[in-house]
Amino acid sequence: MIISVGVCLLLTLFLLPVAHAQPPAKMPLIGFVSSGGDASNPGPNVEIFRKVLKELGYIENKNISVNYRYIERDREPVRALVTELIERKVDVLVATSPSVIRTAQQATKTIPIVMVINQDAVAAGIVKSLAQPGGNVTGVSSLNRSLSGKRLELFTELVPGNSRIGVLWAKGGALG
Numbered sequence: 085m086i087i088s089v090g091v092c093l094l095l096t097l098f099l100l101p102v103a104h105a106q107p108p109a110k111m112p113l114i115g116f117v118s119s120g121g122d123a124s125n126p127g128p129n130v131e132i133f134r135k136v137l138k139e140l141g142y143i144e145n146k147n148i149s150v151n152y153r154y155i156e157r158d159r160e161p162v163r164a165l166v167t168e169l170i171e172r173k174v175d176v177l178v179a180t181s182p183s184v185i186r187t188a189q190q191a192t193k194t195i196p197i198v199m200v201i202n203q204d205a206v207a208a209g210i211v212k213s214l215a216q217p218g219g220n221v222t223g224v225s226s227l228n229r230s231l232s233g234k235r236l237e238l239f240t241e242l243v244p245g246n247s248r249i250g251v252l253w254a255k256g257g258a259l260g
Contacts, residue, residue, distance in 0.1 A: 112176075114150045115169030117162075117188075119181035122154045129180050129200070155181065162187045170195060178223075182208045189221060199223035 121127025130152060134144070142148040151172060153165040166187045169177060178198045179185045182205075188197045189210070197220055199205060205225035211217035214225065240246065 111147065111149050113172065113174045114148065115153070115172065115174035115177045116150055117153045117155065117165055117169070117177070117179050117181070117184045119155050119184065122156055123152070126152065126154070133178075155184070163191070166191050182210060185210050185221060189219065193220060195220065197221045197223075199225065202226045 116130065116133065118127060118129050121130060133150075137144065137148065137150075144150055151169055151174065153169060155162060155165070162181075162183050166177070166184065170188075170192055174195060176196045176198055177188050177192075178200065179188060180200050182201060182203055185197060185199050185201070186209075188195075199210065199221060200223055201208075201210075203225065205211045205217075205221075206213060211219075211221055211225075236249065239249065
């Protein structure tokens with residue numbers, strides 16, 4: 085997930101209309117809805133996001149602003165969180181959960197939605213395909229069956245001479 089959040093951040097920053105020759109007229113505003121953590125303990129997704137922001141020279145509340153929202157254990161209504169960020173006129177909405185992404189897709193067709201999920205975005209019905217997602221959603225989907233062959237090919241290149249590979253598969257859901 086560390087790489088996914090870093091890639092997400094890069095995608096987010098490329099989507100923001102920031103001029104390099106002049107300071108932006110308006111500080112870019114990112115809405116980030118995390119499926120874990122809370123304001124006092126934001127969790128790994130937010131921590132990694134903040135770290136990469138800093139590494140890229142972005143300082144929160146100096147040259148970029150981020151509004152964080154958390155889906156807590158009581159499952160606060162996702163629609164309310166997304167609506168609040170849209171009303172704040174975020175430039176980009178980052179989401180780490182399929183339910184948030186779907187809600188955001190229903191709520192806006194103009195604000196870019198950057199997904200960082202560990203599920204198959206095509207199978208979840210979030211995008212039409214990885215090559216051409218359509219709409220206003222982009223980002224990282226780390227689990228996708230169509231990439232399994234490519235992953236196996238990459239693994240055999242990384243571990244030459246390996247003749248056996250085991251796969252754990254949970255029928256109808258994730259392991260654990």
